[in-house]
Amino acid sequence: MGCCCSSERSQDGNQGFVNNHILAKERDAISLLLHYLDNRDEVDFFNNGPLDALTTLANSKNIELQRSAALAFAEITEKCIREVSRDTLRPILFLLESSDVEVQRAASAALGNLAVNSNNKKLIVEMGGLRPLIRLMQSDNVEVQCNAVGCMTNLATHEENKSIIARSGALYPLAELARSKDMRVQRNATGALLNMTHSDENRQELVKAGAIPVLVSLLESMDPDVQYYCTTTLSNIAVDPENRKKLAEDQPMLVNHLVKLMGPENSPRVQCQAALALRNLASDSGYQIEVVQAKGLPYLRALLESTPVPLVLAAVACIRNVSINKANERFIVNEGFLPPLVHLLDVSENEEILCHATSTLRNLAASSEQNRVEIAEAGAIEKIRARILNVPPSVQSEMTACLAVIALGDAPKNTLFEKGxxxxxxxxxxxxxxxxxxxxxxxxxxxxxxxxSYNAFVDHWLSPSGGIRGFLITFLKSDETMFQHIATWMILQLLESDDKRLRKLLMESDEIVKSIKKLTQLTPVEGTPSTDSQANGTSTNGSATSTSPSTTTTNNNNNNKEGNNSTSTTPAKEDAGSGAAAADSNQMISQRAVPQLARKAYAILTEKDKRSSR
Known part of the structure; x- marks a missing residue:
């Protein structure tokens, strides 16, 4: 909530009402108001007589009476915040138009107090409250600035107000006031800017208003609130690709500032938002490299090994994006990330943390055989094996994708078999x-x-859940071309192995043979690859080529909802190779490969019958 600077009654107290040039109805209003104030605990100032008295004084041409009304509104609303009617807001908005600084200060304080209530926020904007507030934000008086900006901050927390404020011209003075030497004004202004980062349209308006250089410069502020507001605002701005490009071109020190803010000398919420900002920036390959070059890895590892869930989540989400870049993967491993990442698989109950940790291991595994071996040695396979059947589907998807990439390596295969x-x-x-x-x-x-060794395949031919045989039959009969591709390719691998037991089991399975025969009758699409080549596709990570047909995983879009009731939109970066484009490509590969693979497999499966017929 935006704070409002204090508004005190005049030094003469109730004597401030006395003036020689007062109309009769105004005298009556003064008398009534004094009576109501003396019995304030029993009075509803927002209805009937009390409100009529305040309205009369607010509409007076006597500046002293206007001041008295404004001060009374400020004092009353400081202690009583609730939904009010248009009749209550009308005299306050009228007082905002005054040229008197004292009236402006008290009236803006009163409006800011009422703007804490959600319904009031909407009504204030509907009644045209933005225009006078924008004017008051440009006042030479710091107290007026403080109250006007505080009120705007509160108004900007209402979803229906955000786009209206963005188009109202308020962002330009807000960006300017973020530079204020008065810390109260600076806090309110940066808080208001944060609340305006809810949508793409609003973020673009913020960029047009010149907010980025101001926000970046304030990352070095000594005030933790200002640091937090600016870091979170920049994190939200970095959601948009065009904004990241602009940040990369115009703010060369941004990553360095954010890395520093992850340090232990900063408050946990600032550390968290700095990591999330880097996470969003690291949606782009250039920033992925820059985070490592700016020595951000030690800070991220420290946050990863901390206790607070928000810090761990921010750090693991960031390192996930950084790990997408193959050039970073060895640095990440050498920095000692494998043990804490594997540890999270064992202890964390947070779905998002589990997804990000597993996805990071998958990215690292896709880089090299050495990484796959080290991940296996760190205990990742055991941890995944122990939890995979009891975690949410999103985590299962990531874990199975990770296992698929680890299984690409020759060295980890035995470990995978041994761990069941x-x-x-x-x-x-x-x-x-x-x-x-x-x-x-x-x-x-x-x-x-x-x-x-193919002992494990023989041992699991019929169980669990129908075993290898059951899953192959299900996939061969599936309407999913990708599943047909996986099954036919795997059958061919098993047939071409030196294990006679598997060949016999396959040949004796009538359902498998019939299903393979049916797939041979499919018409290959144009451009079918030679059957001598393997069915290659991007792995679930996309940075390595799998010898098996690939699958496509989805990634969680995570919304970080922190900071002054604003919505921080921080979607996770999709790992390279995932998404609709990869899925379409894989589908095309499968459509080309299935008939050829099926014909080759069927030829092997029916060799005995052909020899007998001859």
Whole structure:
């Protein structure tokens, strides 16, 4: 809530009402008001007689009476904040138009007090309250500025007011007042700017008003409230790609400032918003590199290892985006992020933290075989195995995608088998969530590629949940081309292995053979790849190429709702390769590959029959 500077009654107290040039009705109003003030605990000042008396004094041409009315409104509203009628607001708005500084100060304080109530916020704007407030924000009097800006801050917390304020011309004086030497004005102005970052349209208006340079300069403020408001506002501004581009061009020290604000000498809420701002900036590859170059990793790791959930969430969301850039991945591993990330998989109950931590490990695993080995050695496989069946679908999707990428490596395969990962992956191929199904199957498929031993596949042929056989049949019969692709590709891998047991099991499964035969009859789309090539596609991470058909995972869009009732829009960055474009590409690959893969597999499956017929 915007604060209002104090408005005190005149030194003469009630004697301030005395004036020689007072009309009879004004004298009556004074007398009544004094009576009401003496019995204020029993009086409703917003209705009937008390309000009539205040209105009479507010409309007086006598400046002293106007001051008295304004002071009375300020005093009353300071102690009684509730929804009021147009009749109550009308005299206060009239007083805002006064040229007298004392009247302006008290009236703006009263309006700011009433603007705490949600219904009043809307009504004040509907009654034209913005215009006089904008004028008062440009007053030479600091007290008037403070109250006017405080009122505007409160009004800007109402959703229906935000776009109206953005188009009213208020942002220009607000941006200017954010530079004020008076800390109260500065706090109110930066708080108001924060509340205006709710929508793309409002953020663009804020940028046009020249707010960015002011906000960046105030990151070095010694006031924690100003730091918080400015950091959060910049975080919200950084949601938009065009704004990130502008920030990159015009504010070369922004990342350095934000990294510094993650330090332990700052308040936790400032640290949190600094990490979230860097997270939004790191939606772009240039900023991903810059966070590392600015030595932000040690600060992020410290926040990751802290206790408060908001700090951990902000840090892990940021490192997730930073880890998308392949150039950063070794720096992240060397900085010691693997143990705390794996630890979060074990202890955190927060869905978003689990998603971000798992996705970060997936990004790192996609970079190199060395990373996959180190992730396995850090205990990630055991932690995922222990929790994956009991976490929300969004986390299951990320965990299965991570396992699919880890399974790309030759070295971690044995660990995956030893930890019993097939027990959970097979179950999850029957999930009602298509992404979880696909990711689980892709992980099993990657495990089937050039495994040193196929004992686990034989042992799990019929169980759990129908085993390998059951999931292959389900996927072969699926209407999802991607699922058909995964199944036919995996069957071909198993057939081309040296394990005679698996070949026998496949050949003896009538349902598998019939389903494969049916897929051979599909008409390949133009551009079908040669059957000698593997069904390649981007992995679930997108920064590595999987030898199995890929699946596409979705990412959570997280809204950080903090700060002066504003909405901080901070969506997570989609990992490279995910999203509609990747899905369309994968679908096309599958449509081309399935018939060819099925024909090759069917030829192997029916070799015995062909030899017998000859």
């Amino acid at each position: 990962i097939l027990d959970v992956l097979i179950v999850l191929t029957h999930s009602t969530n298509v992404e979880i199904q696909g990711n689980s199957a892709a992980a099993i498929g990657n495990l089937s590629n050039k495994a040193s």
